[in-house]
Amino acid sequence: MQARRFAILNVPSRSRSTRTEIARKRKRRALLLLNLTLLLLILSGGALLYAREHAASEARTAAALAAAAARTEAALFAAAGEELSGAASQPEPGSSADEPAEAAPADREAADSDEVRPPLTAGSAVGSAAPAAGLLAAPRAASEPEAEEAPPQESLSPGDTGLSASADPVPAAAKGKTVNLTFAGDVIFSGKVQSLLEQEGYDYPYAYVRNRFRNDDLTVINLETPVTSGSTTGADKTYVFKSSPKALGPLRKAGVDVVNLANNHTLDQGIPGLLDTIRNLDKADIAHVGAGADAAAAYAPVIVERQGVKIAIVGVSRVLPEADWAAGKKHPGAASAYDPEAAARAVQAAKRQADVVVAIVHWGKERVDTPDANQTVLAHRMIDAGADLIIGGHAHVLQGFESYKGKWVAYGTGNFIFTRSATAKTWETGVFQAECTKNGDCDLTLVPYWAELGRPVPMNKKDGQKLLRRIENLSPGVEISANGRVQAKR
Secondary structure: OHHHHHHHHHHHHHHHHHHHHHHHHHHHHHHHHHHHHHHHHHHHHHHHHHHHHHHHHHHHHHHHHHHHHHHHHHHHHHHOOOOOOHHHHOOOOOOOOOOOOOOOOOOOOOOOOOOOOOOOEOOOOOOOOOOOOOOOOOOOOOOOOOOOOOOOOHHHOHHHHOOOOOOOOOOHHHHOOEEEEEEEEEEOOOOHHHHHHHHHOOOHHHOOOHHHHHOOOEEEEEEOOOEOOOOOOOOOOOOOOOEOHHHHHHHHHOOOOEEEOOOOOOOOOHHHHHHHHHHHHHHOOOEEEOEEOOHHHHHOOEEEEEOOEEEEEEEEEOOOOOHHHEOEOOEOEEOEOOOHHHHHHHHHHHHOOOOEEEEEEEOOOOOOOOOOHHHHHHHHHHHHOOOOEEEEEOOOOEOOEEEEOOEEEEOOEOEEEEOOOOOHHHHEEEEEEEEEEOOOOEEEEEEEEEEEEOEEEEOOHHHHHHHHHHHHHOOOOEEEOOOOEEEEOO
């Protein structure tokens, strides 16, 4: 009986203890929720402050680049004894010379004839503007032995794409004098790519593109890396590249004639790295545009004559991390396109020397597969100035096409010889083939490839057709045939 009485007397005591523990748990949860709420508010406020400061910094950089470009252009014309005149010297309609420069993209860092080709006119020799034609060393001789081709995998055979090097059924002779030009996207030989090439050999990237590159009249890629073995200091930014000069011999032997240096990695190893890159390209007989020892060299075109047609290649960039990356009168750097008129003048100067002008442009936002307004404005201005074809890059993904006044703009060529990221769209790339007449009319064909680690590999027919349809959907007013021919909708 006493035990039962003791148990009954203790029941209320246990109930109070339980209620107290529950109250404590509720209090802890409330405090935790309050702390999380305060943390979120602090993080949100910090993010807003960072975004505001980042936007202001970008605006300052863009303004400085535009001002530097204007000063450089004025100095160059003054040195030549000319005055800025006509449309090139006037602000755009509806704009004011006092308006602030537009901001740079927010994300600065966030792929059979052995006839001997005649020499190229180098576009940006160290310390000077373009030298006279014929000063660049002659390319490989026709008798030079061809490197052994790696046999394509059955499922990835170039023939399986259903695409040929020329999708046009009309013989070239029926069109008069024509040239066949080939373009590809971003190329690096550093990081994981370098490790792979040291094992497989520096000719490894070209097993599936060598024939295309060597069988055309001119091949151009975007060299997204300094190429130097010197002791250089890397730029203070997230992604910094540096590639070995050992890569340049195989690049030239694979058929690459011209590289664009106007991009946001050309000064990754500072001015010494840029100048050493130019020297190494000259030694390898690879012409270069878009950067140089001064603005005259950076904006100068490469001029080459093929099949009786004179072709000019110019390179410019609207993606530069810092204002002092832009080339100046006595300052090495890249050809800046933050001022569209600077790019337009480069095109106009090239047009006076050539039948066909091709502009290689670095622009847009990374991993975004549609062009922004800055890209469109710059493309149209360059075509108005005389460009016959525009080939863009930087986004690391393929972007769409546009036909403007009968001239083609390929807004994004994607990665080509590059590392392999986790973003699936960056695995898609292509070879862009243009057939251009002496009067500047160009037909364009896209041949789909996969951008594998350090090597482009042709897509099979099913994947190739899927990619063509996707790019067609990104290109208003454009249709792409099953063989990759890009055409304006009728």
